[in-house]
Amino acid sequence: AWARDAFAKSRDVLPQGVPYRRHIGIYAYRAGFLHDFVAWGPCWLEDTECLEQLRALYNGVRIHVADALEAPAAGVDTAEDLERVRHLLGA
Known part of the structure; x- marks a missing residue:
């Protein structure tokens, strides 16, 4: 069962005991x-949750x-992540 209220309070800290999955975000x-x-422009739900998929559903x-068949690689979401990748690639 989806525990929406558990996630609505904070996007930074996951509540204890609530199962979750990592969002990869591959779109076509x-x-x-x-x-x-x-x-259509953003709907109130998209604005509230910061998820553009909700505009389509709305x-x-x-x-x-779908579930990924393999665990995804680490993301590049911060300046530190970008530096790590540049170092790995020798750039």
Whole structure:
């Protein structure tokens, strides 16, 4: 069961005892959908949760979600992460 309230309080600290999954975020769109998506503009739920997928769901679009078959590599989300990757690549 999805415990939405447990996550709504903070995006930085996960509550104890609540199962979670890591979001990888691989998207594929058709051009027509992107035109609609932009025209809709953000909905209140997207603004509240900072998740653009909620705009599609709010407007009645079905989305597909799947579990990854392998654990994803570390992300590059901060300046420190970028430095780490540059060092690894010898850049």
